[in-house]
Amino acid sequence: MTTGNSMTIRAAVTREKGGAFQLEDVTLRAPREDEVLVRIVATGMCHTDLIVRDQLYPVPLPAVLGHEGAGVIEAVGPAVHSLKVGDHVVLSYAHCGDCTPCDAGHASYCNEFFARNFSGAGPDGEQAIRDDNDQPVRDHFFGQSSFATYALSRENNAIRVSKDAPLERLGPLGCGIQTGAGAVINTLRVAPGSRFCAFGAGAVGLSAVMAARIAGATTIIAVDMIESRLDLALELGATHVINAGKESVVERVREIAGGGVNFALESTGRPEVLRQGIDALGGLGVLGVVGAPALGTEAAFDVNDLLLGGKSIRGIVEGDSVARRFIPQLVELHLQGRFPFDRLVKFYDFADIEQAARDSEAGVTLKPVLRLSS
Template structure:
């Protein structure tokens, strides 16, 4: 049966979020109805709302949901009403990358998560006044009190942790942690530079602190974030605004260049700095999401000595493995995600967005 719920709708590119009633469609066989209890706000949401990334608007965003299953489609057996779930990206489950344990590189990833705004049959699970809205963002569109969610987006967890601490695991936290654990895999004694001490970068630092890496360098322009990076495991910090040559500073700290670098700002000039901060055979992992068509200039002769530049989506994570692992680390007090979070009510979503843009909130989470 269709359901009226309340959602944060973006009317057009550059517009603000507007809280209003929307109609959720009946569940299809492979969908789940979730009562959203918390939803993290991510820079990708802001990029879409600002028009930097294509998505059909008016629409409902939100891709870091957490909540409780309310109902399930006829083909669902993995979860049941009453289960606690974290909502992450969706995937087809059938293509080569999905079968190989890399669903973030699914053949359907772009239309199914970022730019499609609809189910595979072209319908949207969200409408208003009889007209379809852009929905199913990352398989969920969780900036709402209830969401119709694709089954591949649902990760069941068993924990007593507050859901506002869990929702960022869906994207920002697993992106940073996965970049370290799945892509870089630090060797004993290695060095890592992390550019950007936001939610993704700080999650990478927490993950690196649980690895054999010895030198962990945080680079940012906000002193408070650098202090937090130290608290979370960075061995060195660089205030980018106060240093004339960041790559040179990193080369000095590491004795020739970092073994690996993570670019977590989405700024291509910063990506160029990250490349020039690495040693021979060094690895650069780009996790930031600049606007489509953005390019970076790299001296090919500089990368010839074995340097690698790798793009990565959502930490190259297999969600049903990585997310519960991070939950377990949080329960043990070894992955303090709570230090990143500021909470807001759904009706304060624009304040949360403003605070995120201003840098005063690292990871805003809407608590419903």
């Protein structure tokens, strides 16, 4: 229902630390300036949604989370020029578009990244969502808050995609899938004939495995403790798998890779796994770090091993991707059958969001995707 400059939508509201995603009727204001109103067809559930629910990242509550939305533009603000009503879009991370990193093509390191994605408010400090008591609900999560039937996004983080692509599958490209694939292709620049290891075979790690195959790595190792994930890794391009609960990970990686890998990616957020990643590198190897632990988490490593081996550790946000270019590239690779990220997806009705969260935490589902409309 639309009333004046606002409309009633259905949203999953997180009201307390560790609390349930409660489906509520809330109001959402109309788009302003460079904003677009998107009818959400489907949205992925990401590890980051769960750690914010649990307040490992202190986004103020109550809030509407969700940051892997895909949908159809229903309205545009007066300053929008590149998008129009009816466009299919994938929603990605928020960035200012004007700072030095943004100007240099590194928007995922925007000077305002944390404020725009995790503050629970828009750039002007206000909320666009209000509950049935007319109280503001924290929103603008990753510039979208897509655990809702409709979401507001800015023009620069709503990425137009081909209408030939299966829109309900595409939301995870906006964060998790983009992160794993982008880390391999954009940041690490995994080379043909190289040796690569993914520490963690969740959605991000398996996206990295698929990207490493596309990049031409000839030794691709996946490490995890869940056998079904390791089996899938082999189907998606891994040449070797290691069950971390049954084998000595570093020793086995170095054995497989003839002394160590050229490139590795740590996606678990666990400091002890990060240490394994560093130790498993060969000379001049590079470890990318994308796993997100609680703020303030510290890790240890052997400084002389790093120094004498010429090793590097690189933090990576959103796969260092320029989403407007990279997401359509991933869509095209998917349509060609070369990037089958749909193998990671399991669909849930919006009403089953709590089950999706439980299945994700239990490792039963790699990438839950909530269906909201057709």
